Amino acid sequence: MIELLRSLGRWGLNTFQRLGRGHMFLVQMMAGMPSLTFRFSLVIQQLFYVGVLSVLIILISGLFVGMVLGLQGYNTLVDFGAEESLGVLVSLSLVRELGPVVTALLFAGRAGSALTAEIGLMKSTEQLSGMEMMAVDPMKRIIAPRFLAGLISMPLLAAIFSAVGIFGAFLIGHGLLGVDDGAFWSQMQAKTDWYEDILNGVIKSIVFGFVVTWIALFEGYDATPTSEGVGRATTRTVVHSAFAILGLDFVLTALMFGDI
Amino acid sequence: MGMLFQSGALLTDINVFENVAFPLREHTKFPESMIRDLVLMKLQAVGLRNARDMMPAELSGGMARRVALARAVTLDPMMIMYDEPFTGQDPISMGTLVNLIRRLNDAMGLTSIIVSHDVAETTQIADEIYLLSGGKVIEKGTPETLKTSGSEWVKQFLQGLPDGPVPFHYPGNDFSKDLLNAEEKR
Structure with a gap:
Protein backbone atom coordinates (compact mmCIF):
# COMPACT_ATOMS: atom_id res chain seq x y z
CA MET A 1 0.00 0.00 0.00
CA ILE A 2 2.80 2.38 1.00
CA GLU A 3 4.69 1.41 -2.16
CA LEU A 4 1.60 2.16 -4.26
CA LEU A 5 1.22 5.58 -2.65
CA ARG A 6 4.92 6.24 -3.12
CA SER A 7 4.84 5.39 -6.82
CA LEU A 8 1.67 7.46 -7.23
CA GLY A 9 3.41 10.41 -5.60
CA ARG A 10 6.49 9.91 -7.76
CA TRP A 11 4.36 9.79 -10.89
CA GLY A 12 2.49 12.95 -9.82
CA LEU A 13 5.73 14.82 -9.10
CA ASN A 14 7.27 13.75 -12.41
CA THR A 15 4.15 14.77 -14.32
CA PHE A 16 4.02 18.22 -12.72
CA GLN A 17 7.74 18.73 -13.19
CA ARG A 18 7.40 17.89 -16.89
CA LEU A 19 4.40 20.19 -17.21
CA GLY A 20 6.41 22.97 -15.59
CA ARG A 21 9.39 22.37 -17.86
CA GLY A 22 7.07 22.29 -20.87
CA HIS A 23 5.59 25.67 -20.02
CA MET A 24 8.98 27.20 -19.28
CA PHE A 25 10.07 25.86 -22.66
CA LEU A 26 7.07 27.56 -24.29
CA VAL A 27 7.95 30.88 -22.66
CA GLN A 28 11.59 30.63 -23.82
CA MET A 29 10.43 29.65 -27.31
CA MET A 30 8.11 32.66 -27.50
CA ALA A 31 10.91 34.91 -26.29
CA GLY A 32 13.00 33.67 -29.22
CA MET A 33 10.34 34.53 -31.82
CA PRO A 34 11.09 38.26 -32.29
CA SER A 35 14.66 37.43 -33.42
CA LEU A 36 13.17 35.62 -36.44
CA THR A 37 12.05 38.95 -37.90
CA PHE A 38 15.62 39.52 -39.08
CA ARG A 39 16.30 35.90 -40.06
CA PHE A 40 13.17 34.73 -41.82
CA SER A 41 15.27 32.53 -44.12
CA LEU A 42 15.56 30.06 -41.20
CA VAL A 43 11.76 29.81 -41.08
CA ILE A 44 11.50 29.34 -44.86
CA GLN A 45 14.01 26.49 -44.69
CA GLN A 46 11.93 24.81 -41.98
CA LEU A 47 8.69 25.45 -43.86
CA PHE A 48 10.10 23.16 -46.54
CA TYR A 49 10.96 20.35 -44.11
CA VAL A 50 7.86 20.65 -41.94
CA GLY A 51 5.26 21.77 -44.48
CA VAL A 52 6.22 20.99 -48.08
CA LEU A 53 7.45 17.48 -47.30
CA SER A 54 4.12 16.74 -45.59
CA VAL A 55 2.06 17.73 -48.63
CA LEU A 56 2.14 14.32 -50.32
CA ILE A 57 0.71 12.41 -47.35
CA ILE A 58 -1.93 15.14 -46.92
CA LEU A 59 -2.93 15.00 -50.60
CA ILE A 60 -3.29 11.23 -50.69
CA SER A 61 -5.07 10.99 -47.33
CA GLY A 62 -7.37 13.90 -48.16
CA LEU A 63 -8.35 12.35 -51.49
CA PHE A 64 -9.24 9.00 -49.95
CA VAL A 65 -11.04 10.47 -46.94
CA GLY A 66 -13.13 12.60 -49.36
CA MET A 67 -13.89 9.60 -51.56
CA VAL A 68 -15.03 7.54 -48.56
CA LEU A 69 -17.15 10.46 -47.30
CA GLY A 70 -18.70 10.74 -50.76
CA LEU A 71 -19.62 7.04 -50.83
CA GLN A 72 -20.91 6.85 -47.26
CA GLY A 73 -22.75 10.17 -47.51
CA TYR A 74 -24.45 9.19 -50.76
CA ASN A 75 -25.62 5.84 -49.33
CA THR A 76 -27.25 7.62 -46.38
CA LEU A 77 -28.67 10.61 -48.25
CA VAL A 78 -30.14 8.60 -51.11
CA ASP A 79 -32.59 6.91 -48.68
CA PHE A 80 -34.10 10.35 -48.03
CA GLY A 81 -33.90 11.49 -51.65
CA ALA A 82 -31.39 14.14 -50.60
CA GLU A 83 -28.34 12.91 -52.51
CA GLU A 84 -27.91 16.36 -54.06
CA SER A 85 -26.93 17.64 -50.61
CA LEU A 86 -23.81 15.50 -50.79
CA GLY A 87 -21.64 18.57 -51.43
CA VAL A 88 -22.89 20.27 -48.25
CA LEU A 89 -22.38 17.16 -46.14
CA VAL A 90 -18.87 16.63 -47.39
CA SER A 91 -17.75 20.26 -47.21
CA LEU A 92 -19.10 20.84 -43.68
CA SER A 93 -17.61 17.57 -42.43
CA LEU A 94 -14.23 18.36 -43.91
CA VAL A 95 -13.98 22.08 -43.25
CA ARG A 96 -15.31 21.98 -39.71
CA GLU A 97 -13.94 18.69 -38.39
CA LEU A 98 -12.10 16.17 -40.49
CA GLY A 99 -9.81 18.63 -42.25
CA PRO A 100 -8.21 20.12 -39.13
CA VAL A 101 -8.35 16.93 -37.02
CA VAL A 102 -7.06 14.36 -39.54
CA THR A 103 -4.45 16.80 -40.86
CA ALA A 104 -3.22 17.44 -37.32
CA LEU A 105 -3.00 13.69 -36.61
CA LEU A 106 -1.07 13.13 -39.85
CA PHE A 107 1.08 16.20 -39.14
CA ALA A 108 1.96 14.81 -35.70
CA GLY A 109 2.93 11.47 -37.25
CA ARG A 110 4.91 12.89 -40.16
CA ALA A 111 6.39 16.24 -39.10
CA GLY A 112 6.02 16.07 -35.29
CA SER A 113 7.90 12.80 -34.93
CA ALA A 114 10.61 14.03 -37.31
CA LEU A 115 11.05 17.24 -35.27
CA THR A 116 11.34 15.31 -32.00
CA ALA A 117 13.87 12.86 -33.45
CA GLU A 118 15.92 15.68 -34.98
CA ILE A 119 16.06 17.80 -31.82
CA GLY A 120 16.61 14.73 -29.62
CA LEU A 121 19.53 13.58 -31.78
CA MET A 122 20.97 17.10 -31.81
CA LYS A 123 20.87 16.99 -28.03
CA SER A 124 22.39 13.52 -27.74
CA THR A 125 25.23 14.40 -30.16
CA GLU A 126 25.96 17.59 -28.16
CA GLN A 127 25.10 19.86 -31.10
CA LEU A 128 22.86 22.00 -28.89
CA SER A 129 25.55 22.26 -26.20
CA GLY A 130 28.06 23.09 -28.94
CA MET A 131 25.88 25.98 -30.06
CA GLU A 132 25.59 27.27 -26.50
CA MET A 133 29.39 27.17 -26.23
CA MET A 134 29.54 29.34 -29.38
CA ALA A 135 27.18 31.80 -27.64
CA VAL A 136 24.37 30.86 -30.02
CA ASP A 137 21.01 30.36 -28.30
CA PRO A 138 19.46 27.09 -29.60
CA MET A 139 16.03 28.43 -28.66
CA LYS A 140 16.40 31.24 -31.19
CA ARG A 141 18.46 29.42 -33.82
CA ILE A 142 16.88 25.93 -33.80
CA ILE A 143 13.60 25.81 -31.86
CA ALA A 144 11.82 29.09 -32.72
CA PRO A 145 12.08 28.73 -36.56
CA ARG A 146 10.68 25.19 -36.40
CA PHE A 147 7.84 26.31 -34.15
CA LEU A 148 6.83 29.15 -36.45
CA ALA A 149 7.10 26.85 -39.47
CA GLY A 150 4.74 24.35 -37.80
CA LEU A 151 2.32 27.13 -36.90
CA ILE A 152 2.21 28.39 -40.51
CA SER A 153 2.15 24.95 -42.14
CA MET A 154 -0.75 23.38 -40.25
CA PRO A 155 -3.61 25.66 -41.45
CA LEU A 156 -2.28 25.51 -45.03
CA LEU A 157 -2.07 21.73 -44.93
CA ALA A 158 -5.58 21.52 -43.43
CA ALA A 159 -6.91 23.73 -46.23
CA ILE A 160 -5.24 21.51 -48.84
CA PHE A 161 -6.66 18.42 -47.12
CA SER A 162 -10.21 19.83 -47.16
CA ALA A 163 -9.97 21.01 -50.79
CA VAL A 164 -8.63 17.67 -52.03
CA GLY A 165 -11.19 15.82 -49.90
CA ILE A 166 -14.05 17.77 -51.47
CA PHE A 167 -12.62 17.03 -54.90
CA GLY A 168 -12.42 13.31 -54.00
CA ALA A 169 -16.06 13.32 -52.89
CA PHE A 170 -17.03 15.08 -56.14
CA LEU A 171 -15.18 12.44 -58.18
CA ILE A 172 -17.15 9.67 -56.48
CA GLY A 173 -20.46 11.55 -56.14
CA HIS A 174 -20.63 12.95 -59.66
CA GLY A 175 -18.32 10.63 -61.60
CA LEU A 176 -19.37 7.30 -60.10
CA LEU A 177 -22.77 7.78 -58.46
CA GLY A 178 -24.30 10.36 -60.81
CA VAL A 179 -25.02 13.24 -58.43
CA ASP A 180 -25.74 16.41 -60.41
CA ASP A 181 -22.58 18.55 -60.46
CA GLY A 182 -24.48 21.86 -60.43
CA ALA A 183 -26.42 20.82 -57.34
CA PHE A 184 -23.24 19.50 -55.68
CA TRP A 185 -21.32 22.78 -56.02
CA SER A 186 -24.19 25.28 -55.66
CA GLN A 187 -25.59 23.72 -52.47
CA MET A 188 -22.10 23.56 -51.04
CA GLN A 189 -21.56 27.25 -51.82
CA ALA A 190 -24.91 28.23 -50.40
CA LYS A 191 -24.65 26.31 -47.13
CA THR A 192 -20.97 26.68 -46.25
CA ASP A 193 -20.49 29.88 -44.31
CA TRP A 194 -17.18 31.76 -44.47
CA TYR A 195 -17.07 32.80 -40.80
CA GLU A 196 -19.10 30.04 -39.15
CA ASP A 197 -17.49 27.11 -40.93
CA ILE A 198 -14.29 27.97 -42.74
CA LEU A 199 -12.84 30.47 -40.26
CA ASN A 200 -13.62 28.23 -37.29
CA GLY A 201 -11.89 25.35 -39.09
CA VAL A 202 -8.85 27.54 -39.70
CA ILE A 203 -8.77 28.57 -36.01
CA LYS A 204 -8.90 24.89 -35.04
CA SER A 205 -6.01 24.03 -37.32
CA ILE A 206 -3.91 26.91 -35.96
CA VAL A 207 -4.54 25.70 -32.39
CA PHE A 208 -3.65 22.13 -33.36
CA GLY A 209 -0.51 23.32 -35.15
CA PHE A 210 0.54 25.27 -32.05
CA VAL A 211 0.01 22.33 -29.70
CA VAL A 212 1.51 19.60 -31.91
CA THR A 213 4.65 21.61 -32.74
CA TRP A 214 5.08 22.62 -29.09
CA ILE A 215 4.78 19.00 -27.92
CA ALA A 216 7.13 17.74 -30.64
CA LEU A 217 9.84 20.32 -29.95
CA PHE A 218 9.59 19.99 -26.18
CA GLU A 219 9.78 16.20 -26.29
CA GLY A 220 12.92 16.40 -28.43
CA TYR A 221 14.51 19.06 -26.21
CA ASP A 222 13.61 17.21 -23.00
CA ALA A 223 14.53 13.72 -24.32
CA THR A 224 17.02 11.57 -22.46
CA PRO A 225 20.13 11.86 -24.68
CA THR A 226 20.34 8.17 -25.60
CA SER A 227 18.97 6.23 -28.58
CA GLU A 228 16.31 4.70 -26.31
CA GLY A 229 15.43 8.11 -24.89
CA VAL A 230 14.98 9.66 -28.33
CA GLY A 231 12.84 6.69 -29.43
CA ARG A 232 10.59 7.05 -26.38
CA ALA A 233 10.32 10.81 -26.90
CA THR A 234 9.25 10.28 -30.52
CA THR A 235 6.55 7.84 -29.44
CA ARG A 236 5.37 10.25 -26.73
CA THR A 237 5.09 13.03 -29.30
CA VAL A 238 2.65 11.05 -31.45
CA VAL A 239 0.61 9.74 -28.48
CA HIS A 240 0.40 13.03 -26.56
CA SER A 241 -0.33 14.97 -29.74
CA ALA A 242 -3.20 12.62 -30.63
CA PHE A 243 -4.72 13.02 -27.14
CA ALA A 244 -4.28 16.78 -27.23
CA ILE A 245 -5.81 17.10 -30.71
CA LEU A 246 -8.88 15.02 -29.91
CA GLY A 247 -9.42 16.63 -26.50
CA LEU A 248 -8.98 20.16 -27.81
CA ASP A 249 -11.22 19.37 -30.78
CA PHE A 250 -14.08 18.60 -28.40
CA VAL A 251 -13.49 21.79 -26.41
CA LEU A 252 -13.21 23.97 -29.52
CA THR A 253 -16.25 22.37 -31.18
CA ALA A 254 -18.28 22.93 -28.03
CA LEU A 255 -17.21 26.58 -27.93
CA MET A 256 -17.71 27.21 -31.65
CA PHE A 257 -20.78 25.21 -32.54
CA GLY A 258 -22.27 24.00 -29.24
CA ASP A 259 -23.99 27.25 -28.17
CA ILE A 260 -22.30 26.92 -24.76
CA MET B 1 36.25 31.12 -25.19
CA GLY B 2 36.15 28.10 -27.49
CA MET B 3 35.38 24.50 -26.68
CA LEU B 4 36.17 21.21 -28.37
CA PHE B 5 33.67 18.48 -27.47
CA GLN B 6 34.61 14.81 -27.27
CA SER B 7 32.18 14.03 -30.10
CA GLY B 8 33.16 17.10 -32.12
CA ALA B 9 29.51 18.28 -31.93
CA LEU B 10 29.54 19.34 -35.60
CA LEU B 11 26.19 20.36 -37.05
CA THR B 12 25.26 17.35 -39.16
CA ASP B 13 23.03 19.11 -41.69
CA ILE B 14 25.73 21.46 -43.04
CA ASN B 15 29.12 20.77 -44.60
CA VAL B 16 32.60 21.33 -43.19
CA PHE B 17 32.92 24.86 -44.60
CA GLU B 18 29.58 25.96 -43.19
CA ASN B 19 30.36 24.42 -39.80
CA VAL B 20 33.53 26.47 -39.50
CA ALA B 21 31.76 29.55 -40.87
CA PHE B 22 28.88 29.12 -38.40
CA PRO B 23 30.26 31.27 -35.53
CA LEU B 24 31.27 34.00 -38.02
CA ARG B 25 27.81 34.09 -39.60
CA GLU B 26 26.15 34.19 -36.17
CA HIS B 27 28.32 36.82 -34.52
CA THR B 28 29.72 39.04 -37.26
CA LYS B 29 28.50 40.91 -40.30
CA PHE B 30 31.62 40.15 -42.35
CA PRO B 31 31.18 40.06 -46.13
CA GLU B 32 31.05 36.63 -47.75
CA SER B 33 34.54 37.00 -49.25
CA MET B 34 36.07 37.67 -45.84
CA ILE B 35 34.21 34.75 -44.27
CA ARG B 36 35.54 32.51 -47.05
CA ASP B 37 39.13 33.64 -46.47
CA LEU B 38 38.91 33.21 -42.69
CA VAL B 39 37.34 29.75 -42.96
CA LEU B 40 39.95 28.58 -45.48
CA MET B 41 42.73 29.87 -43.19
CA LYS B 42 41.37 27.95 -40.22
CA LEU B 43 40.85 24.81 -42.29
CA GLN B 44 44.37 25.14 -43.70
CA ALA B 45 45.70 25.31 -40.13
CA VAL B 46 44.12 21.92 -39.34
CA GLY B 47 45.01 20.44 -42.74
CA LEU B 48 41.45 20.06 -44.01
CA ARG B 49 41.09 22.90 -46.52
CA ASN B 50 40.40 20.43 -49.30
CA ALA B 51 37.75 18.61 -47.27
CA ARG B 52 35.60 21.74 -47.02
CA ASP B 53 32.75 20.37 -49.12
CA MET B 54 32.42 17.11 -47.19
CA MET B 55 29.51 16.48 -44.83
CA PRO B 56 30.23 15.59 -41.17
CA ALA B 57 28.94 12.04 -41.73
CA GLU B 58 31.69 11.50 -44.34
CA LEU B 59 34.53 12.44 -41.96
CA SER B 60 36.60 10.06 -39.84
CA GLY B 61 36.67 10.63 -36.07
CA GLY B 62 40.02 12.40 -36.24
CA MET B 63 38.95 14.62 -39.15
CA ALA B 64 35.70 15.55 -37.35
CA ARG B 65 37.69 16.60 -34.30
CA ARG B 66 40.06 18.69 -36.43
CA VAL B 67 37.10 20.45 -38.08
CA ALA B 68 35.66 21.07 -34.61
CA LEU B 69 39.03 22.49 -33.59
CA ALA B 70 39.01 24.81 -36.60
CA ARG B 71 35.49 25.92 -35.62
CA ALA B 72 36.55 26.45 -31.99
CA VAL B 73 39.33 28.87 -33.05
CA THR B 74 37.32 30.67 -35.76
CA LEU B 75 36.57 33.68 -33.56
CA ASP B 76 40.16 33.76 -32.22
CA PRO B 77 39.28 33.02 -28.58
CA MET B 78 41.61 33.73 -25.66
CA MET B 79 40.98 30.31 -24.15
CA ILE B 80 39.95 26.86 -25.40
CA MET B 81 38.63 23.96 -23.36
CA TYR B 82 39.16 20.45 -24.73
CA ASP B 83 36.94 17.61 -23.53
CA GLU B 84 38.80 14.31 -24.02
CA PRO B 85 40.28 15.32 -27.40
CA PHE B 86 42.34 12.11 -27.84
CA THR B 87 39.67 9.50 -27.04
CA GLY B 88 39.07 6.86 -29.71
CA GLN B 89 41.74 8.12 -32.12
CA ASP B 90 44.10 6.01 -34.21
CA PRO B 91 47.84 6.68 -33.65
CA ILE B 92 48.16 9.00 -36.68
CA SER B 93 45.11 11.11 -35.76
CA MET B 94 46.23 11.15 -32.15
CA GLY B 95 49.69 12.43 -33.08
CA THR B 96 48.18 15.02 -35.42
CA LEU B 97 45.80 16.29 -32.74
CA VAL B 98 48.51 16.44 -30.06
CA ASN B 99 50.71 18.54 -32.36
CA LEU B 100 47.85 20.73 -33.53
CA ILE B 101 46.68 21.59 -30.04
CA ARG B 102 50.17 22.64 -28.96
CA ARG B 103 50.92 24.48 -32.24
CA LEU B 104 47.64 26.41 -32.23
CA ASN B 105 48.12 27.23 -28.57
CA ASP B 106 51.55 28.73 -29.22
CA ALA B 107 50.72 30.41 -32.53
CA MET B 108 47.57 32.12 -31.24
CA GLY B 109 48.81 32.82 -27.73
CA LEU B 110 45.95 30.82 -26.19
CA THR B 111 45.30 29.34 -22.81
CA SER B 112 44.28 25.70 -23.32
CA ILE B 113 42.59 23.52 -20.72
CA ILE B 114 42.57 19.83 -21.64
CA VAL B 115 40.47 17.30 -19.76
CA SER B 116 41.93 13.90 -20.61
CA HIS B 117 42.63 10.37 -19.43
CA ASP B 118 45.37 9.92 -22.05
CA VAL B 119 48.33 10.46 -19.76
CA ALA B 120 51.18 9.96 -22.23
CA GLU B 121 49.79 12.34 -24.86
CA THR B 122 48.78 15.01 -22.38
CA THR B 123 52.13 15.03 -20.56
CA GLN B 124 53.84 15.59 -23.95
CA ILE B 125 52.22 18.97 -24.47
CA ALA B 126 51.06 20.22 -21.05
CA ASP B 127 52.84 22.98 -19.17
CA GLU B 128 51.01 22.16 -15.96
CA ILE B 129 48.88 19.19 -14.92
CA TYR B 130 46.18 18.96 -12.25
CA LEU B 131 45.16 15.42 -11.24
CA LEU B 132 41.58 15.22 -10.06
CA SER B 133 39.74 12.50 -8.18
CA GLY B 134 36.35 12.65 -6.49
CA GLY B 135 36.05 16.33 -7.39
CA LYS B 136 39.31 17.25 -5.59
CA VAL B 137 42.78 18.16 -6.83
CA ILE B 138 45.04 15.28 -5.75
CA GLU B 139 48.28 16.61 -7.20
CA LYS B 140 49.46 19.46 -9.39
CA GLY B 141 52.67 20.51 -11.10
CA THR B 142 54.68 20.17 -14.27
Missing part, protein backbone atom coordinates in the same frame (compact mmCIF):
# COMPACT_ATOMS: atom_id res chain seq x y z
CA PRO B 143 54.76 16.76 -15.99
CA GLU B 144 58.29 16.23 -14.61
CA THR B 145 57.17 16.99 -11.04
CA LEU B 146 54.31 14.51 -11.29
CA LYS B 147 56.52 11.78 -12.70
CA THR B 148 58.77 12.02 -9.64
CA SER B 149 55.88 12.37 -7.17
CA GLY B 150 55.88 10.03 -4.16
CA SER B 151 52.08 9.89 -3.99
CA GLU B 152 50.71 6.36 -4.43
CA TRP B 153 47.64 7.77 -6.12
CA VAL B 154 49.71 9.67 -8.70
CA LYS B 155 51.87 6.60 -9.36
CA GLN B 156 48.80 4.42 -9.90
CA PHE B 157 47.28 6.89 -12.32
CA LEU B 158 50.39 7.73 -14.32
CA GLN B 159 51.52 4.11 -14.58
CA GLY B 160 48.02 2.72 -15.11
CA LEU B 161 48.29 0.20 -12.25
CA PRO B 162 45.13 -1.91 -11.76
CA ASP B 163 45.15 -1.82 -7.95
CA GLY B 164 46.13 0.82 -5.44
CA PRO B 165 44.39 3.76 -3.79
CA VAL B 166 41.69 3.25 -6.43
CA PRO B 167 40.78 -0.39 -5.71
CA PHE B 168 40.30 -3.00 -8.44
CA HIS B 169 37.30 -4.52 -6.62
CA TYR B 170 34.18 -2.46 -6.15
CA PRO B 171 33.78 -1.96 -2.38
CA GLY B 172 31.24 -4.21 -0.64
CA ASN B 173 30.94 -7.59 1.09
CA ASP B 174 33.94 -9.80 1.64
CA PHE B 175 34.31 -12.49 -1.07
CA SER B 176 34.59 -15.43 1.38
CA LYS B 177 31.50 -14.27 3.26
CA ASP B 178 29.62 -13.98 -0.01
CA LEU B 179 30.57 -17.55 -1.01
CA LEU B 180 29.54 -18.99 2.36
CA ASN B 181 26.21 -17.17 2.37
CA ALA B 182 24.41 -19.93 0.43
CA GLU B 183 20.89 -18.82 1.37
CA GLU B 184 21.17 -15.59 -0.54
CA LYS B 185 19.97 -16.14 -4.10
CA ARG B 186 22.37 -13.82 -5.92
